[in-house]
Amino acid sequence: MKKIFLVFALIFMTASILFPQNNSTEKLDMKEAVISLLRNTAFGGFFPKSEEDKAEERAKLEKSIQEKYEIKLHDIQIKSVPLWQNIIMICVGLVLVYLAIAKGFEPLLLIPIGMGGILANIPVANIAAIPVVQVINNIPVTISAGGFLGQVYTFGIEAGLFPLFIFMGVGAMTDFGPLIANPKTALLGAAAQIGIFGTLLGAMLLSAYVPVITFTLRDAASIGIIGGADGPTAIFTASKLSPSLLGAIAVAAYSYMALVPIIQPPIMKLLTTEEERKIVMKQLRPVSKREKVIFPLTVIILIALLLPDAAPLIGALMFGNLIRESGVTERLSKTAQNEFINIVTILLGLSVGSKLAAEKFLRFETIGILVLGLVAFSMGTAGGVLLAKLMNLFSKDKINPLIGSAGVSAVPMAARVANKVGQEANPQNFLLMHAMGPNVAGVIGTAVAAGTFMAIFGVF
Numbered sequence: 001m002k003k004i005f006l007v008f009a010l011i012f013m014t015a016s017i018l019f020p021q022n023n024s025t026e027k028l029d030m031k032e033a034v035i036s037l038l039r040n041t042a043f044g045g046f047f048p049k050s051e052e053d054k055a056e057e058r059a060k061l062e063k064s065i066q067e068k069y070e071i072k073l074h075d076i077q078i079k080s081v082p083l084w085q086n087i088i089m090i091c092v093g094l095v096l097v098y099l100a101i102a103k104g105f106e107p108l109l110l111i112p113i114g115m116g117g118i119l120a121n122i123p124v125a126n127i128a129a130i131p132v133v134q135v136i137n138n139i140p141v142t143i144s145a146g147g148f149l150g151q152v153y154t155f156g157i158e159a160g161l162f163p164l165f166i167f168m169g170v171g172a173m174t175d176f177g178p179l180i181a182n183p184k185t186a187l188l189g190a191a192a193q194i195g196i197f198g199t200l201l202g203a204m205l206l207s208a209y210v211p212v213i214t215f216t217l218r219d220a221a222s223i224g225i226i227g228g229a230d231g232p233t234a235i236f237t238a239s240k241l242s243p244s245l246l247g248a249i250a251v252a253a254y255s256y257m258a259l260v261p262i263i264q265p266p267i268m269k270l271l272t273t274e275e276e277r278k279i280v281m282k283q284l285r286p287v288s289k290r291e292k293v294i295f296p297l298t299v300i301i302l303i304a305l306l307l308p309d310a311a312p313l314i315g316a317l318m319f320g321n322l323i324r325e326s327g328v329t330e331r332l333s334k335t336a337q338n339e340f341i342n343i344v345t346i347l348l349g350l351s352v353g354s355k356l357a358a359e360k361f362l363r364f365e366t367i368g369i370l371v372l373g374l375v376a377f378s379m380g381t382a383g384g385v386l387l388a389k390l391m392n393l394f395s396k397d398k399i400n401p402l403i404g405s406a407g408v409s410a411v412p413m414a415a416r417v418a419n420k421v422g423q424e425a426n427p428q429n430f431l432l433m434h435a436m437g438p439n440v441a442g443v444i445g446t447a448v449a450a451g452t453f454m455a456i457f458g459v460f
Contacts, residue, residue: 089356106254129144190407222453234249247352
């Protein structure tokens with residue numbers, strides 16, 4: 001694995017020299033950020049917009065439209081990049097397919113992403129070309145139908161549908177019972193989100209002190225979501241804030257999700273003692289059907305009021321969970337868990353892979369994203385473990401700190417890793433259900449963090 005990462009680094013460092021880098025700086029006004037966040041809640045009426053604010057918002061809207069237009073114009077132009085660049089990206093796609101098949105690293109997504117990258121870089125074929133629609137006399141006219149992958153991307157990623165569909169399926173497959181039975185484990189899921197905010201700062205530091213790397217605040221926010229180890233949320237956020245970095249962010253997010261069994265155990269063992277890993281937790285109380293039905297409805301209402309920007313993700317997740325727990329929609333639940341999520345997974349992977357274009361991926365920024373993603377994931381793992389240790393100082397019922405590592409959103413892989421490491425210390429210790437509490441809380445936490453970023457930086 002180390003050799004693979006070294007090869008990637010050498011490839012990107014060599015190729016990046018040939019691509020121009022942007023040099024722009026951006027500052028965040030904390031007061032304006034807080035006000036922007038509050039305005040995007042149910043309490044927004046207490047912060048009315050002045051005429052200056054409205055004018056500034058219109059200016060931002062126009063700027064955002066112009067930026068989207070320039071990105072779209074750049075994407076639809078036929079590019080004549082050197083053949084060797086296409087060959088490099090085809091090799092990258094082949095490596096992703098190899099890791100999925102030979103090593104078993106997240107095969108359900110890495111295979112479609114790898115194939116999408118291969119198809120997108122076939123010269124002349126233009127498979128990833130996006131559709132071109134022009135409005136003539138108020139009537140939309142299709143100028144070019146685009147390529148197959150371009151059509152899928154426009155429909156599913158650009159519109160933000162595929163990540164939401166994935167969340168529906170995840171909700172239908174998730175049991176929130178462990179979280180309901182032991183609510184304090186939600187704090188561990190929250191602690192694991194430190195990787196997101198730490199990475200945002202890291203991205204800005206890289207941009208400030210490494211001349212060849214440039215990230216805007218919106219870019220940094222999108223990269224930070226990798227720390228939650230939540231691929232759909234990372235894709236959804238990047239598609240809204242940093243579409244030009246979508247390919248690299250998606251590959252990094254899913255790569256580190258696949259590497260959970262490799263990355264997490266050394267960090268968990270470093271931060272805990274043998275005795276802490278042997279802690280046996282009490283069996284969880286039974287959770288009634290009523291509680292399981294009320295939970296998703298309550299979460300949807302609270303999130304919609306407090307953070308509407310996160311409502312699409314959380315709403316899709318809780319809708320999927322509601323059809324699972326209601327007991328009267330078995331057909332819908334089974335479809336969401338199987339056929340529906342499988343179809344969307346295929347299309348999501350192919351459309352993400354279509355953004356692995358050479359001119360966008362072979363840059364120093366890509367190296368920065370890969371490095372920051374690893375740092376973010378490690379910080380999230382450490383944050384959950386350390387908070388569990390802190391809670392044990394004040395808690396009557398001791399918590400095995402290993403379950404704190406499951407606060408990242410990789411469901412249920414992170415919970416399984418916590419259980420495995422716990423059984424290595426104590427073969428009679430079963431932590432899986434306990435670890436599912438912070439695991440599913442991490443999913444909610446990552447979506448809330450994404451919604452917070454979108455509320456602060458604005459999505460038009």
